[in-house]
Amino acid sequence: MTVETKLPFTQDYVRSFSEERGEPSWLLNLRLQALAKAEELPLPKPDKTKIDNWNFTQFRNHVVESKPLSSLEELPEAVKALIDLNEENKNLYVQRDHTAAYISLSEDLKAKGVIFTDIFTAVSEHSELVAKYFMKDGVKVDEHRLTALHAALFNGGVFVYVPKNVEVNVPLQAVYIHENPEAALFNHVIVVADDNSKVTYVENYISTNETANAVVNIIAEVFANTNARVFFGAVDNLAKGVTTYVNRRGIAGRDGRIEWALGLMNDGDTVSENITRLIGDGSFGDTKTVVVGRGEQTQNFTTSVIHYGKHTEGYILKHGVMKDSATSIFNGIGKIEHGASKSNAEQESRVLMLSDKARGDANPILLIDEDDVTAGHAASVGRVDPTQLYYLMSRGIPKAEAERLIIHGFLAPVVSQIPIESVKKQLIEVIERKVK
Amino acid sequence: MAVLTIKDLHVSVEGKEILKGVNLEVKGGEIHAIMGPNGTGKSTLSSAIMGHPKYEVTQGSITLDGQDVLEMEVDERARAGLFLAMQYPSEISGITNADFLRAAINARLGEGNEISLMKFIRKLDEKMAFLEMNPDMAHRYLNEGFSGGEKKRNEILQLMMLEPKIAILDEIDSGLDIDALKIVSKGVNEMRGSDFGCLIITHYQRLLNYITPDYVHVMMQGRIVKSGGPELAQRLEAEGYDWIKKELGIEDEAVEQEA
Ligand SMILES: Nc1ncnc2c1ncn2[C@@H]1O[C@H](COP(=O)(O)OP(=O)(O)O)[C@@H](O)[C@H]1O
């Protein structure tokens, strides 16, 4: 199979797309330059997975029209299940394909200056603030073809800004619905916690169609400025026909903390990259990922914590369950730059194989350019432990149920972290459905 | 009243015969103790009764109330009324003790007859208090990071929650200090009654000061070589195993090494 590498969209198209939305010139220029770069730059090279033949660039519709919601009751059941419909003070954003369909932020948070809005509204109302963070210190436009293409074509997403000294103690939730099977989603998410602030953001990607062939390209940039804390939860649940590139990047300033809990449950081929850069002294990054691979899908998960500041701590935990003929590569990289003394990099990767035909590969890597640090890693690929199975069965639990318990236990590190009950429940249900 | 009957049981592990014809009957209301030096096949017997996949029964029979235990899967044996407190309980991450116990109880009760959450919590609280366990233990992952003593206590908690007909306790006393030993014994004594039979495996007589057995058996070289009452345990404590070896002409207490 050969893949068409010529991009389906021209400079003229991008210009008119941007102008129609009344985007400021900095963004129009950024898009145009990015498109030019996307023509030249190569694809990313996720270690140990060949993606040359994956379709990241060919799709029919860059934008589709979807209706906004007049009531959340109109949502499909699968989406409703993610949301606490009874909660009056919802902090919720729902996006149907490219349309900002529902947004709500409590008066209390608005009064405190918290911004939680779709990315286009943010660009028009807070242009300077968005410009300060959009693909600058987080993900760069020219990292490779997919970041450039993303910058040129991004067509959805949210912007979250928490001002200095504001603590948001309820989660902000975003639900991105992939509804139209022909829609290509280029979603851009920015979460900024300014100095001494705190925020929890949880996002869901969900397909409500059995997509034949769609492209999703997601970038999330997360900033925990000085002494700020961000908790970022995600459940990705896109359909089998979707080829996904998802890049979640965190930047922690002095004493900043970023914690990730990622449930990566896509059914299609997926490249997922999650890098946390611990820039400031005393910053902290904790990234927990769980994955279930099934069917014929191929996935590559690269998780990295890069230490620049002194006294930084980075933790990576990845647990994957592989069944059927699914293939997954788990790359974990703890990197300590020169000068990041007294830092600690720890990682653990474990893969549970449920079938002979499945493939799982855990590659823990430590790159250390500083003497005065501590680091460690553990990795394993194995099957359900027969001794554990025997133990549970000896208490009367049937084999299938015992296996189910062990698998859920294995994925619990992320499931237990999800701060929204409905999302946690949905993640458990997705896992249930996928491992059955 | 339940009866566990073991006849002429031969068991191999990885092709090596460990049990060489064990005969034993445990009835509801009875407490049996099996004693013997290390490596003589006591745990092998308990594993074979419970159905550990590594232990192959090559000859003989095990029945529970006339039903063929060897035909049953491990979970079926448990639901038929057998319980094994293991010498080395597994640690299972991500499953809380409470969730595990509820799953086990509900597996016994069957679909449609599940225990109500209220009733379960009440029973769990009660049994944990009885065993002087920290209530937090219910919400910790199953045996994960438990000390040796905590694991043993947790086995007895499961015993009390699941209420089997016949329980086998494999070295439930090893690694316990006197206080913990007393608590564990208290748990077992609480279960005593005509509906409950118990097979206690130990190599210390100490435990039997707290749980008085009705019968004591000595296992050597994969066989029960001597049976008696509680006085047999006392003699073993006082004199060791040498006199039995002499009596029976046994050279080495452990299973012979293969050439
Ligand atoms: N799972 C096993 N794999 C290999 N050998 C075993 C296994 N279990 C027991 N054995 C062997 O069987 C013999 C009896 O062991 P065991 O039943 O554990 O003795 P006891 O419980 O009386 O100390 C020992 O020689 C031991 O090495």
Ligand SMILES: [Mg+2]
């Ligand atoms: Mg033993």
